[in-house]
Amino acid sequence: MAKPSQLDLVYGLCKNKEFRSQWECLYNSTMMYVRIHCKDLFSDNIWQDVVKYQVDGQIEVIQKYSEELLNEVVKYFDEKIRTCEGGLCMVSEKMQYIVTRDELKKKYGNEPYRFIETLVTCLKEEEVLIDHYTKPNEEELKKENITRTIKLLEESESFERNLEKKVKNFNSLLEEEKQKNRELAKKENDKQEAQNMSESCRRKNGVNSGNILDKLKNDMLGIQRRLVEIERETDRAKHAIKDALRDFLTRGTELKKTFLEVITKWKKQSKSKYVALVETDYPLKEMEDRCKKYGKLLFNTLEFIQADLLVLSNCKWDMEIDVDLQDIINNLCKLFEEICQSTFLVTEQTRHLIKVELGSKKRTKDAADDEETKPGKTFKCPKFTATVRLIATESLGGRQKVTAHFCHEDSLNDIHQRNAWEELPEKSFPLLNKGNSRTMPFGQQGYATFRNLELTDFKRDQDKHVCEEKYRIVFVTEQIVAGKKLVFRTISLPIIITTGASQGSNAHGSLLWQCFSVEDLMDFPLTSPSVLPWSTVSAMLNSKFKTLDGRDLRPDELMHLASRLSGLPKSNITGKTEIQFRKFCLDKMMDVKESKDAKNKSATFWMWVLSVYNLTKFHLQDYWTEGLIDGFSAKEDCEMKLKFLKPFKNYTFLLRFSDKVITDGQGQNMCGAVSAAFVYKTEK
Numbered sequence: 067m068a069k070p071s072q073l074d075l076v077y078g079l080c081k082n083k084e085f086r087s088q089w090e091c092l093y094n095s096t097m098m099y100v101r102i103h104c105k106d107l108f109s110d111n112i113w114q115d116v117v118k119y120q121v122d123g124q125i126e127v128i129q130k131y132s133e134e135l136l137n138e139v140v141k142y143f144d145e146k147i148r149t150c151e152g153g154l155c156m157v158s159e160k161m162q163y164i165v166t167r168d169e170l171k172k173k174y175g176n177e178p179y180r181f182i183e184t185l186v187t188c189l190k191e192e193e194v195l196i197d198h199y200t201k202p203n204e205e206e207l208k209k210e211n212i213t214r215t216i217k218l219l220e221e222s223e224s225f226e227r228n229l230e231k232k233v234k235n236f237n238s239l240l241e242e243e244k245q246k247n248r249e250l251a252k253k254e255n256d257k258q259e260a261q262n263m264s265e266s267c268r269r270k271n272g273v274n275s276g277n278i279l280d281k282l283k284n285d286m287l288g289i290q291r292r293l294v295e296i297e298r299e300t301d302r303a304k305h306a307i308k309d310a311l312r313d314f315l316t317r318g319t320e321l322k323k324t325f326l327e328v329i330t331k332w333k334k335q336s337k338s339k340y341v342a343l344v345e346t347d348y349p350l351k352e353m354e355d356r357c358k359k360y361g362k363l364l365f366n367t368l369e370f371i372q373a374d375l376l377v378l379s380n381c382k383w384d385m386e387i388d389v390d391l392q393d394i395i396n397n398l399c400k401l402f403e404e405i406c407q408s409t410f411l412v413t414e415q416t417r418h419l420i421k422v423e424l425g426s427k428k429r430t431k432d433a434a435d436d437e438e439t440k441p442g443k444t445f446k447c448p449k450f451t452a453t454v455r456l457i458a459t460e461s462l463g464g465r466q467k468v469t470a471h472f473c474h475e476d477s478l479n480d481i482h483q484r485n486a487w488e489e490l491p492e493k494s495f496p497l498l499n500k501g502n503s504r505t506m507p508f509g510q511q512g513y514a515t516f517r518n519l520e521l522t523d524f525k526r527d528q529d530k531h532v533c534e535e536k537y538r539i540v541f542v543t544e545q546i547v548a549g550k551k552l553v554f555r556t557i558s559l560p561i562i563i564t565t566g567a568s569q570g571s572n573a574h575g576s577l578l579w580q581c582f583s584v585e586d587l588m589d590f591p592l593t594s595p596s597v598l599p600w601s602t603v604s605a606m607l608n609s610k611f612k613t614l615d616g617r618d619l620r621p622d623e624l625m626h627l628a629s630r631l632s633g634l635p636k637s638n639i640t641g642k643t644e645i646q647f648r649k650f651c652l653d654k655m656m657d658v659k660e661s662k663d664a665k666n667k668s669a670t671f672w673m674w675v676l677s678v679y680n681l682t683k684f685h686l687q688d689y690w691t692e693g694l695i696d697g698f699s700a701k702e703d704c705e706m707k708l709k710f711l712k713p714f715k716n717y718t719f720l721l722r723f724s725d726k727v728i729t730d731g732q733g734q735n736m737c738g739a740v741s742a743a744f745v746y747k748t749e750k
Contacts, residue, residue, distance in 0.1 A: 072189075073101070075196050085199050092188050092195070096173065099166045100185070104142055132178035136170065139181075143167035219321065219356050225314045226363060229370070232310055236303040243296045250289045257282040304391075311394045314367065318401050321360055326408055328353040333588070337581040340418060340559050341574070343609050350413075354457045357409055361458030364402045365547055371395055372548035403552050406458045406545060410556040414453035414515070415539075419573050421564045422447045422524055447521040452558060453513055454541045460512030462545075467507045468514040471540040472497040472521060475560065475592040478538060482590045487555070490540060496522040497539075514541075524563060531652055532569050533576035536560040536594065559587055560594075571736060575651035575672030582606040594647070600628050601641035603650070610679060614687055623698040630655070630725070631671050658728045669728055677728045677738035686740070689721075696720045701743065708745035719744035 080086040093101055143163050150160040174181035260278045328350065335348040423446040454468055471494040481489055497504055499516050506514045519539070527535055539558040544551055560580055562573040580594035581587065583602055604624045611619055619627075628639045631649055649655070651672040658667045669677075678698075682690045689695050696704060699722040708718060720743050727739035 072193065072196065075200070076192065079196065079199050082199065085195070088195055089192065092191050096166055096169045097185060097188055099162065100139060100170075101188070103146070103163075103166075104139060132182045136174055136178040136181050140167055140170060143170075216356070219360055225310060225317075226367065229307070229310050229314075229367070232303065232307050233370075236300065236307060239296055239300045239303055243293065243300070246289050246293050246296065250286060250293070253282055253286045253289065257286070308391050308394060311371075311391075311398065315394060315397055315401065318360070318364060318398070318405075321356075322401065322405050322408070325353060325357050325405065329408055329411070330586075332411075333586065337559060337587055338609075340415070341578045341581045343578075343582070343613060347413075350457075354409075354460075357405070357457050358461040361402075361405060361409075362461040364398070364405070365459070365462055368395075368398060368402060368548040371398075399548065399550065402458075402547060406456060406552065407554050407556075409457035410454070410541075410543070410554045411457070412452060412454050412539070412541065412556055412558045413513075414451065415558050416452070417448075417450040417561065418559065418577055419562055419564055419570055420448065420450060420521070421567075421570070422521065424524065424565060445523060447524070449518045449520045451515070451517050452519060452539055452541075453515040454543075454556060455513055456508070456543060456545070456554065457512070459545055460508075466544040467505045468541050468543045469505045470497060470499065470516055470519065471504070471542070472519075473538060473540055474527070475536045475538060476527075478540065478557070479591045487553075490542070494540070495524055495537075498522055508543075514543075526563070526565075532564060533562065533572050533651055534594075536562060536576075536580070536592070538592070557588055557592075560592075571673050571676050572651040572670055575670070575676070576647075578606065578610070578672075579647060579650060582609070596647050597644045598647070599641060600632070600639060600643040600645055603631070603645045604628065604641075607675065610675075611682075614679075614683055614690055617691070617693060619698065622703065626698045626700055626703070627675070629700075630674075656726065673736060674725075674728060674738065677736040678723045679738075680736060681723075681738040681740070684737070694721070695740065696722045698723055700725075701741070704743040705745075708743060716746045717744055 076089060080089065090098070143166055146163045147160055147167070150163065170181070257279065260282065328348075332348040332350055335344055335346075338344045339347060423444075452470070471490050473490065473494045477493045481487055481493060497519060499506060499519050506516055508514045526532075538560060540555060541557070542553065542555050544553050546552070560577060562577060564570055564573055576594070579598070583595055583598055583606070584593065604619075604627070607627060608619045608624065625636050625639065628634075628643065628645075629636050631645060632639060632643060633649075634643065649671060651670050653670060654668040655671045656669050656674060658669045682695075686695060690697075696707075699720075701722075704720045704722055708720060721740050722743065724739040724741045727741075729737045729739070
């Protein structure tokens with residue numbers, strides 16, 4: 067079955083009045099008529115080429131095709147006008163064709179480029195609108211998740227009572243079996259005594275041996291029948307307990323999925339907040355309340371199995387032999403461990419960059435001011451804060467303490483690969499908290515907050531660039547359940563240690579690169595890609611500028627950035643073009659001279675982009691939001707836009723971000739500049 071076109075999707079969604087109203091607002095009357103009646107146009111090769119060049123930002127090529135494409139649209143309506151014959155209805159339609167054609171000539175005849183630009187913009191907004199109405203609504207998914215979680219939790223809470231009843235029934239059957247066995251033994255003893263009694267003794271006591279033996283045999287037969295029934299009932303009771311535990315396990319597995327859905331979204335938003343792409347965390351409140359309840363319920367169930375079920379069943383139920391039941395219990399333990407591990411989170415981390423002073427007694431004459439060694443200084447590290455939670459156990463008492471370790475990502479990868487976590491302390495850097503301790507207890511609210519963490523020593527790997535060396539805080543805690551000690555670990559988001567002011571901006575760029583491109587920063591091995599496709603890098607840069615509450619970066623702006631970053635001509639760049647991390651924030655892209663007498667300094671691509679971002683945020687945000695700055699554009703492209711401007715107006719100008727000027731080249735507060743291009747007619 068052929069995939070429906072975008073217009074087919076629009077027709078289907080127009081049954082929704084809200085969608086139809088928003089869709090009609092995207093187009094003016096002329097463009098709307100072109101969109102509806104020129105359906106074949108949008109599959110034409112010329113149109114496909116124009117869209118490609120528009121997206122790629124190749125303005126000179128678009129100028130070439132724009133007039134040709136506009137002529138094709140006009141010819142289309144000319145043909146419709148020529149062939150439109152019939153009654154009053156057809157006359158009305160013919161008049162609409164004429165009005166649309168004449169409006170296109172009048173409005174865009176002198177500026178065919180504007181026709182293409184307007185139509186492509188409308189189509190992109192249409193695509194976003196379609197996505198909004200065809201993809202599941204985030205709020206609806208959230209409500210569905212909450213409803214499902216509540217239902218599963220209610221069913222799980224009733225399980226605890228039902229399990230106790232089933233175990234109590236099983237226990238009463240065992241007690242009855244013991245009682246019946248004692249009765250049977252007594253009857254057997256009475257029977258033996260009756261058989262051994264002498265004839266003279268029976269006559270003396272007036273006892274009829276035949277009646278006594280018959281009665282004893284009948285009593286024993288009744289007891290034996292009941293023992294057989296008890297055997298069957300006990301077997302059914304065992305299966306009922308196993309079925310209940312199995313059902314509890316199934317619901318728990320489903321609950322775990324609902325918890326993980328929320329945690330995955332929280333992690334994604336948390337890393338975006340960490341590198342200033344969003345301002346708030348994804349809310350955990352509703353999930354955490356239910357997770358606490360289920361964590362306590364699962365813990366109590368495992369304790370109950372260990373303390374009651376295993377003890378009372380020793381006489382009749384060899385659980386070590388019952389492989390099926392043992393598997394269920396093991397899976398419940400595993401489920402508890404997985405839920406605890408997935409909800410052991412670093413919920414607060416105040417620093418992504420830590421600037422230390424290494425200190426030294428010696429210093430070379432040629433050392434720069436921001437280099438790592440300064441005479442007569444001792445090692446200094448600013449204090450930083452981190453908070454961890456183990457949500458699933460926050461309703462339990464007697465939680466253990468949490469220990470913090472500061473470790474290089476490479477060391478953690480090695481430890482994880484060899485499963486040698488006992489080496490973590492010796493592989494970590496010296497780290498202290500308040501009171502010269504790396505350990506903190508969970509508080510009454512379930513949080514463990516390290517408020518005064520600081521490194522006491524640090525040594526850098528000389529083979530790596532500052533921006534390539536990432537560190538993590540590793541938090542370790544324990545929980546005992548059903549007599550078994552479980553160890554849980556979680557790690558912070560990546561941290562970079564700097565020693566000079568000039569390292570800050572590129573370090574931030576390195577963290578942005580890693581946080582945006584790696585799906586789960588807690589998964590091993592801990593990595594940051596050395597290469598990304600341009601489609602990912604462009605989305606990352608666009609996300610950064612979207613934080614200004616303004617517009618998306620235009621396709622031609624992104625293409626200008628891609629060309630500067632890759633060093634390739636625009637015509638050679640696609641979404642799959644590989645972008646090297648080194649070119650993003652390690653390698654020099656340009657020289658910077660802050661003033662006439664200042665020394666030349668170099669800047670990376672990210673330093674330039676960040677300087678432009680700072681300029682816009684602190685000085686030009688209103689102009690940016692209102693679309694008064696052309697933005698990232700090459701000088702030649704600005705001149706091209708002005709050259710083809712119709713109608714021509716003297717001293718029309720465009721503002722763009724300068725490709726050369728950066729002021730205050732130290733740290734993350736550097737600022738870019740704008741350049742102006744203008745056009746005028748000479749007397750000649």
